[in-house]
Amino acid sequence: MKVELGVLASRIRLEEKMLVKRARKREDVNLTIVDPREFRWSESDLRHLDVLLDREISQSRAYHIMELLSSTGITLVNDFQTVQLCGDKAFTSVQLKKHGVPTPDFRVAFDRESALRAIEDIGYPAVLKPVDGSWGRMVSKIDNRESAEATLEHKSQLDSHFHSIYYVQDFVETGNKDIRAFVLDQDVIGAAYRESDHWITNAARGGESRAYPLTDELEDIVQATSEVFGGGALAVDLLESERGLLINEVNCSMEFKESMKVIDRDIAAELLDYTVEQVKVSEEVTQDRCLA
Numbered sequence: 080m081k082v083e084l085g086v087l088a089s090r091i092r093l094e095e096k097m098l099v100k101r102a103r104k105r106e107d108v109n110l111t112i113v114d115p116r117e118f119r120w121s122e123s124d125l126r127h128l129d130v131l132l133d134r135e136i137s138q139s140r141a142y143h144i145m146e147l148l149s150s151t152g153i154t155l156v157n158d159f160q161t162v163q164l165c166g167d168k169a170f171t172s173v174q175l176k177k178h179g180v181p182t183p184d185f186r187v188a189f190d191r192e193s194a195l196r197a198i199e200d201i202g203y204p205a206v207l208k209p210v211d212g213s214w215g216r217m218v219s220k221i222d223n224r225e226s227a228e229a230t231l232e233h234k235s236q237l238d239s240h241f242h243s244i245y246y247v248q249d250f251v252e253t254g255n256k257d258i259r260a261f262v263l264d265q266d267v268i269g270a271a272y273r274e275s276d277h278w279i280t281n282a283a284r285g286g287e288s289r290a291y292p293l294t295d296e297l298e299d300i301v302q303a304t305s306e307v308f309g310g311g312a313l314a315v316d317l318l319e320s321e322r323g324l325l326i327n328e329v330n331c332s333m334e335f336k337e338s339m340k341v342i343d344r345d346i347a348a349e350l351l352d353y354t355v356e357q358v359k360v361s362e363e364v365t366q367d368r369c370l371a
Contacts, residue, residue: 081106082355083127085113085153087144088134093336095134097347108355115140120147129358130154132350133332138166138211141332154361156354157311157331164308165331168210168246175326178307180300182326183318184249191231194245198227204250207234209242217242218279220250251318253278257327258291258317259338260301261346263353264310267298269342290341300324312350 084102088095091112102110111128115135118124125131131153135141145159157165164170175182186197187210198205198221207219207230221227234242255278260270270293273286291297301315304326314333318325335346 081109082358083111083129084108084355085111085125085128085131086134087113087115087131087141088136089114089116089140090136092334094334094347098132098134098351101348101351105351105355115144118144125153126151128153130156130354132156132354133162135332138162142166154357156357157313158309161308161311161313162331165313165329166211168208168248168328169244170210171329172246172248174307175304178303180303180307180326181322181324183251183320186247188245188247189243191235191245194231194247195224195227197245197247199224201247201249203227206248206250207231208246208248210244210246220278251320251325251327253318253320256319258297258319258324259288260291260297260315260317261333261335261338261342262301262305262313262315263349265302265305267293267301268344268346268349269293269338270297270301271338271341273337286337288337288341296324300326304329312353 086095086098099110099112102108113125113131115137125148131148133141133145133156142162145155145162148155149159164174169187172182172185184201186201188194188197198207203221203223205221207221209217219230221230231245234245255276256272256274258270259273261268270291271288272291273288275286297317300317304315305311305313308329311331312333314330314335316327316330318327333350339346
């Protein structure tokens, strides 16, 4: 019997093209592309699906759709709680700190004056980020009080309510590089340095990859992070520091077009395998509950 697989995506990037190509070659999968721009909620809209893989670039769309589908019986990769925690940097940091996973020092404020105090409490340089968003957008390095005041004034004029939440993080000097690791539940499938001429190293900002070894330290901290977030398919961004590896951010819809160049394992194929396998896992959990 074929697995009815949905891929939630409004933009078909390289990663989605690879996933679609591999899915269409499988005899055990029927593929449906679910465009959230055409999605209208009712419990019957997607009832034919066994599993839905979130590849949506809009965090708010993914967040709401996964919540709407959370009680339909469709297996979700990733589920609503994971999308919620990963989609807000403050939530991410709080969970990491709560569970003792090393992460940069941070503060959260809700007013310009308290945000300025939070920055000075962290100390210069500090990093100011929106709590949502990706690709290094609207991320600022704050080197002094004048820079802090100007940046906070700018943010106060922005429309989105997310910009009235001030997330401040300690700046960790890494030599313009960080590490992106990929994990499926507890299986760390690879990692890569991301390096750039700029301190922001995202691939969307020109960061390039080179191989990073799967050390015990890296596997341990990435597996601990996955456990905090309830498992799933995650891209985990790490920083090298004097304290050892620190978790910087956790991404619930992994982007891998740059990292895959230097990772031996086929990330797209393994993500697809994992997603299909979750249908069986969900069925086994349901059976166990019924027997109990």
